[in-house]
Amino acid sequence: MMKTTSITFLFLILMLTGCRKDPAIVKGFYESIHFIREGGGQIEFTLTPTDNSDKFNAVVTRFGISDSTIQITVDINIDNKSAISLMDQAMNNQIQINGDFKQSTLLAGTWAYIYLVTDKKETEVTNTELRNSILQLEQLIRDKI
Numbered sequence: 553m554m555k556t557t558s559i560t561f562l563f564l565i566l567m568l569t570g571c572r573k574d575p576a577i578v579k580g581f582y583e584s585i586h587f588i589r590e591g592g593g594q595i596e597f598t599l600t601p602t603d604n605s606d607k608f609n610a611v612v613t614r615f616g617i618s619d620s621t622i623q624i625t626v627d628i629n630i631d632n633k634s635a636i637s638l639m640d641q642a643m644n645n646q647i648q649i650n651g652d653f654k655q656s657t658l659l660a661g662t663w664a665y666i667y668l669v670t671d672k673k674e675t676e677v678t679n680t681e682l683r684n685s686i687l688q689l690e691q692l693i694r695d696k697i
Contacts, residue, residue, distance in 0.1 A: 578650040578675060582643045582668040585677075587690060591662035597693055598669075599639065599686075608636065610693050624696045632692055638685040642668060642677070651679035664690070 585599040596614035602625070612622040628636050641647045649668055656663060666686050667674035677683050 576650075577648050579645045579648055580668070580670065580675070581645050582670045582675075584669045585639060585643070585686065586667040586669050586674060587686065588665040588667075589662060589690065590665070591660070593662060595690065595694065599689065601640065601643070608639075610696070612693065612697065615697060622697060624693065626692060626696065632689065635685040635688045635692075638682055639689070642679075642682055647679070647682065649675060649677050649679050649682060651682075653678040653680045653683055 587597050589595045597610050597612040600609045606628050607625050610624040642649050666677040
């Protein structure tokens with residue numbers, strides 16, 4: 553009887569410690585978005601809001617295999633307004649930036665890393681809806697280069 557109770561108790565402890573807990577909601581106020589595409593089509597840039605609510609800034613620091621500094625001002629229009637709106641909400645503590653996105657671990661391919669930045673500290677965006685929205689902005693930046 554004692555042996556069965558001990559085994560049951562041990563099994564219960566193992567079950568409870570192995571349970572996955574929901575991740576804490578990550579939100580906050582951020583200064584910029586840092587985007588890195590590695591593998592095919594390499595690009596790295598930072599997005600920041602401007603004083604003019606109809607525009608945002610992008611500074612490209614890597615394009616292809618070259619380090620560069622290209623400054624772009626992008627007008628907000630009907631085509632990119634929803635993506636910009638989500639970006640703005642994420643930077644201003646209005647939506648969760650963490651989620652269930654997991655980066656591929658394949659050895660070949662292309663990977664996009666997206667971070668919200670404050671005080672030089674980067675927090676990775678894993679909210680799939682937000683990531684997809686920012687990925688739309690990647691093409692917009694590429695078109696401007």
